[in-house]
Amino acid sequence: MLSLLNGLPDRADAVSVAGRVMSGEALLGAASAVADEVAGAAAVAVHAEPALETVVGVVGALLAGVPVVPVPPDAGVDERAHILRDSGAELLLHRIGTAPPAATPPALPVDATRRSATSRPDVTPDHPGLIMYTSGTTGPPKGVVVAHGALAAGIDALVDAWAWTPDDILVHGLPLFHVHGLVLxxxxxxxxxxxxxxxxxxxxxxxxxxxxxxxxxxxxxxxxxxxxxxxxxxxxxxxxxxxxxxxxxxxxxxxxxxxxxxxxxxxxxxxxxxxxxxxxxxxxxxxxxxxxxxxxxxxxxxxxxxxxxxxxxxxxxxxxxxxxxxASGYWGRAGGLxxxxxxxxxxxxxxxxxxxxxxxxxxxASTDLIKSGGYRIGAGEVEDALLAHPAVAEAAVIGVPDTDLGEVVTAFVVAERVAERELIDFVAARLSTHKRPRRIHFVPSLPRNAMGKVQKKSLADRTGTAT
Incomplete structure (x- = not known):
């Protein structure tokens, strides 16, 4: 698989997920057993919950040269159906005893105790490795095709920047269906x-x-x-x-x-x-x-x-x-990016x-560049200014359509014991006056996705506008 595993540590504790530990040798053997079962498929989906079986399933499919489609474990019925249908996945790998809701294609449990020693040739750098579904501003999610060569290049660039070595022990608890948690x-x-x-x-x-x-x-x-x-x-x-x-x-x-x-x-x-x-x-x-x-x-x-x-x-x-x-392009769509x-x-x-x-x-550009009164205002700068106030725990800023200014800077804030006017004046004193929020909505929490990103469309919906 283009040496994506050439550094697999031969250690008893190479990989640990939620307290379950697997050696490098065991991981390779279990992944090879998965590769035996999925070889030749056009693509396979993986129910990407935080479990050793997810790691084994992903590595096994990559070993077999089969594109991997990570499916969020909390995906709704429509989202899951779209990902599986659009990707053409022929199997859905999952942990034993946790089969996802009724799914097409057939579900295949991953047995982390199985072993195989089948050897396989390396794939070419341009061979599809992952098909990762990401939502755009319009339409259903698209499958981003990341080739084996791109995966290797991306990791190697971070090895250089972060001085990442075999002596490092990486710790995280991130979802295994995004670039952050899965690729990195x-x-x-x-x-x-x-x-x-x-x-x-x-x-x-x-x-x-x-x-x-x-x-x-x-x-x-x-x-x-x-x-x-x-x-x-x-x-x-x-x-x-x-x-x-x-x-x-x-x-x-x-x-x-x-x-x-x-x-x-x-x-x-x-x-x-x-x-x-x-x-x-x-x-x-x-x-x-x-x-x-x-x-x-x-x-x-x-x-x-x-x-x-x-x-x-x-x-x-x-x-x-x-x-x-x-990435190489979008799955099932002509041309590259x-x-x-x-x-x-x-x-x-x-x-x-x-x-x-x-x-x-x-x-x-669609949600965080606010055009107000002829000025171009970055939402992030206003958010940082609000967060500098000791009473503010969270803040998100959007532009809301306005007949006079074009858009008005509007903030959603999680805070205690502070008035709207105090926060507006606080920002105006730290930034240019035209960057101050004109309206502030106090909310108990901000809507976020699995990676912690604020869902600003949801906030815009509360104002009766669209981003």
Missing amino acids: GVLGPLRVGGRLRHTGRPRPEAYAAAGGTLYFGVPTVWSRVCAAPAAARALTRARLLVSGSAALPAPVFDRLRALTGHQPIERYGMTETLITVSSRADGARRPGHVGLPLAGVSTRLVGEDGGPAARDGGSVGELQVRGPML PMTADGWFATGDVATIGPDGWHRIVGR
């Missing part, structure tokens, strides 16, 4: 040769007890770690803390640094590109910034006029990227780039 969090340590300790769920106490050197989390995880100071202080022995999948609020960055002594690494990527930008293990880290392009990656900013946006740290533009870890005429992938994300090359992600 499972295939990463298997390729590098380090150990994986998946905590089942990302509880602070589980992170503290895991004894890792490298920890992955989304901002929600790190916020909860900071709320458990004893667990946070246990992470002082780690080498790196990495945050991704959503913007890490600056107050959480600062709190982590105070409790653990670590400045967390932040990075940027998406399903279609894997990780393309990151701060480095041997370099600086800046709150609110995702760092520099990885080795082999180029980036550029494009303004609304189609020309280059200034790299001055303040001018915003759409981020476009190119590099060896980009939609690229610009000169060969760049338009991410749909709005960013700034400083004179020194440091990137800051403002947000999605």
Whole structure:
């Protein structure tokens, strides 16, 4: 499988998921047994719950050269049916005793105790490895095809940036159906040769007890770690803390640094590109910034006029990227990724780039670039300002259509004992006045997906608008 497993550690505790441990030898044997059963299939789906069987099933299908379709275990009936139908998966792998609801194609239980020693030739770099379904702004989710070569290139770029070695013990409790938890969090340590300790769920106490050197989390995880100071202080022995999948609020960055002594690494990527930008293990880290392009990656900013946006740290533009870890295309759709005429992938994300090359992600062009009174305002900047207020626990900002201003800056805030006017004035004092929220809605919580990203469409629906 293009050496994605060439670093598989020959250790008794190579992989641990929710307390169940498997050696490198046992994993390879069990995965080979799965490969025997799925060989020749056009694609296989995996019920991607946090379990050893998920790891065995994914690795087994990759060994057999069969594209893997991770299916979220909490997917609704319609979402699951669409993924299975659109991908053409011929089997659905699952843990014994936990067959998903009535499913087509046939369900195949993964027996982690079985072993096989069948040898297979390596696949070619352009052979499809994963088909990962991601929601766009319109229509049903699309299957992003990530080839074996792109998976290897993406992991290797992070090995360089994060000084990732076989001595590292990676700890995380992230879902196994996204790039963060599956590609970085499972295939990463298997390729590098380090150990994986998946905590089942990302509880602070589980992170503290895991004894890792490298920890992955989304901002929600790190916020909860900071709320458990004893667990946070246990992470002082780690080498790196990495945050991704959503913007890490600056107050959480600062709190982590105070409790653990670590400045967390932040990075940027998406399903279609894997990780393309990151701060480095041997370099600086800046709150609110995702760092520099990885080795082999180029980036550029494009303004609304189609020309280059200034790299001055303040001018915003759409981020476009190119590099060896980009996906091949969308499953079942002709051609590759939609690229610009000169060969760049338009991410749909709005960013700034400083004179020194440091990137800051403002947000999605569709939801996080607010055009109000002739100004272009990044939602993330306003959110950071709100989060700096001691009474604010969470904040999300959107633009709501307005007949006078075009859009008005509108905030949804989880906070206690603070008035709307106080927060508006607080932001106006920290940022330009035109960036202040005109309206603030106090809510008990923000709607988030499995990776901790705020679902801003849900917030827009509450205002009677659409994003």
